[in-house]
Amino acid sequence: MATAVETLDKLERRLTISFPIADVQSEVEKRLKLRARTAKAPGFRPGKVPMKMVAAQHGYQVENEVLNDKVGQAFNAAANENKLRVAGYPRIEPKSGEGVAEGSLAFDATFEIYPEVVVGDLSSAEVEQVKAEVSEAEIDKTIDILRKQRVHFHVKGEQGAHGDGGDLSAKNGDRATLDFVGKIDGVEFAGGKAEDFAFVLGEGRMLPEFEAATLGLRSGESKTFPLSFPADYHGKDVAGKTAEFTVTLKKLEWAHLPEVDAEFAKSLGVDDGDLVKMRADIKENLEREVKGRVKAKTKDSVMDALVKAVEFDVPKSLVEQDGQRLAEMTRQDMAQRGMNVADVPFPPELFTVQAERRVRLGLILAELVKANNLQATAEQIKAQVEDFAQSYEDPQQVVKYYFSDRNRLAEVEALVLEENVVNYVLGKSKVTDKVLPFDELMGNNA
Template identity: 35%
Template sequence: MQVTETLNEGLKRGYTITLTAGELDEKVNEKLAEAQPEVEMKGFRKGKVPMALLKKQFGQRVMGEVMQESIDGAMNEHFEETGDRPAMQPQVRMTNEDWKEGDDVVVEMTYEALPEIPEPDLKAIKLEKLVAKAAEADIDEAIGKLAGSAQTYKSRRKGSKAKEGDQVIIDFVGKIDGEAFDGGAAEDYPLVLGSQSFIPGFEEQLVGVKAEDEVTVEVSFPEDYGAENLKGKAATFDVTVKDVKAPKDAEIDDELAKQFGADDLDALKAQVAERLEAEFGGAARAVMKRALLDKLDESVKFDLPPSLVEAEAKQIAHQLWHEEHPEVQGHDHGAIEPTEDHQKLAERRVRLGLLLAEIGRKAEVEITDAEMTQAVMAQARQYPGQEQQFFEFIRQNQELQQQIRAPLFEDKVVDYVFELAEVEEKEVSKDELQKAIDELEDDA
């Protein structure tokens, strides 16, 4: 095997790998000799098939295996000797496309090498950690929202007119052309006006009704209605109003606490405070992480593989275009050219990605099987009833596994740097923390 360098410009590398016909033939013979004792063929005892016949019968297939193994082996040997790490999968092609058995195999390999990444002094990094405590007002506000979610309804004074947001208890019968249709009737149905749970126009016509009223509601079923026999049809509903109820927030007491799994109101408040401070902690971590990435981006510079930057810029441009055009669901649109801003953001992301990967590699940061399983389970919950299919889909898709693993790895590396850096805590209010988060979003 002979390896000749053909390109060495910046991070771009090119090599010609020549595998001689002699060494290829030798490896084919070795493979056939290794398999010979187990080969059975008509007219010969097991293991006694002549080598010449084996070569005629299986030589071409074995040659294909040998060529692939030899090229892979040559590439691995090259990377071990040079210490190069390709930024993306190397491009490999045979230059003698008219190759025939007995010829040397000449392969051209090109790639972009990962750059030498300087090691920052992580202990010299100074960071500020915002600490927000759950104030009594924050806890009361959260408890109030829980009470609102546990809303009940209380009958209004007799003769009161229904308002939007009220609940009306109704009997109704739906008719098309004067004939009742299947599924169009119910008794004692609780309908909240303004909930848009009925077909368009129905609830609006019940605003202002009183208990014991009998009204006829006239509507048309939407053209995209689920039942084929009702699509676009005009209908009437004979409605009897049996009660009109006003919304009533639950009382903030021990009974409310028990609805949310707490022993009493004090225990519920403690749970809410813990949840709020966990949310505040997550927000504060995001602020500190951005500050860390900004410091690393400013202090560490090195050459970037052009192919990685180009791919990242295209991905950013494509993602932002879809955010600006949510009505376009597919990807059958024209080419989206990255702008200068996309390019700058791509350079930052690639630089920080490579830097964090190198810090993690040297610190031997790894994602455990348990951490990976937990992350997959969290995503699987988005598909209730299909969790097993989701797990199987992820198991068979290496690219998706990497997409799940990458942010886990980044967060573990960031936590590792936090431990080494000089971190000073600063107590802030919830509003001050929210302001810091808003500034992050504005800069995104």
């Protein structure tokens, strides 16, 4: 049996559940008899172990199992009877003293319920619908990037099929190989010395003073110069200090970028080397990437609008569970990247804000989907998988990959469902078009 539901807070509730001790004892005896049929003990044949020995060996474990089952059944029955939508798991605590009937066991169950989520009029919600275009200039930039990815270097001054590189002094774009040694107050410091160290000038890999000192040098030349480490430099021993460096340029190479010709096109997968087709392929790939990023930014704007427009209390238990899940996901991600995180703490509290937003959005989306029939259809899921597959060499193999695993399809279904919600909100809210420059959309402003 269960008492009336008691309200402790906005979403927190409590009820007392109880059941006869005799019921527990009866179930324990029943389960012990079942165990006795296969129980083993030294000096006895299987199934012939005395009940006292079976009870001594397994009684505590079986009693706990029965109690857990009885409490769970009683709580579920009470929740169903009171039509409660329980969020997370109840906290169960034994109860004794006044109010507990003789011959009964009683427990207090403290838990949270799901809030009532009401998505009202969205006409005043403000949403930015992001737009961006792929122009010929973006295609040219992409070709330049692809050329740089295929760069090869030649020693300056040595004549070759592509020339000798001209000026023998170091300039931006050249690859310099050098020895260097740094000292602070005349003493070498850890990490301040290297031999045959190579880097490309102008890429920003080295501190500005280091690059500036290397510019203009010729092979065999040396230079000594002061270098001030920033206060936030990753090397704590030298951060904020000034060192004296001596560099000796040992080899200088100039960069030869491949010509944009048929061979270049073939290296990008255009079998016949057609440059027009190569540009069309690049444009198609860029448009696919732009489409994905535009959709993602528009979705973020929609989600922000929903969080602002729909107010309700979020169950703390769900936030805590999601915080723990995010902490574990972060740990696994860092471990997969090769980081040693075995002894690194990941307090779920660090993820509380993110978890609260995720839970809130999950409840809002669930309500929108239920109230407006926005479930993902089989046709939508299939179309989404086929769209994914278009960017791969063998699309049919990718389609088979997704449809062979229910979990993978579930991920696609979730994406389609989110897109249905986004489209629904865009049709109900105050939408402003926001045109983003290509570089800003792609994160290339630096």
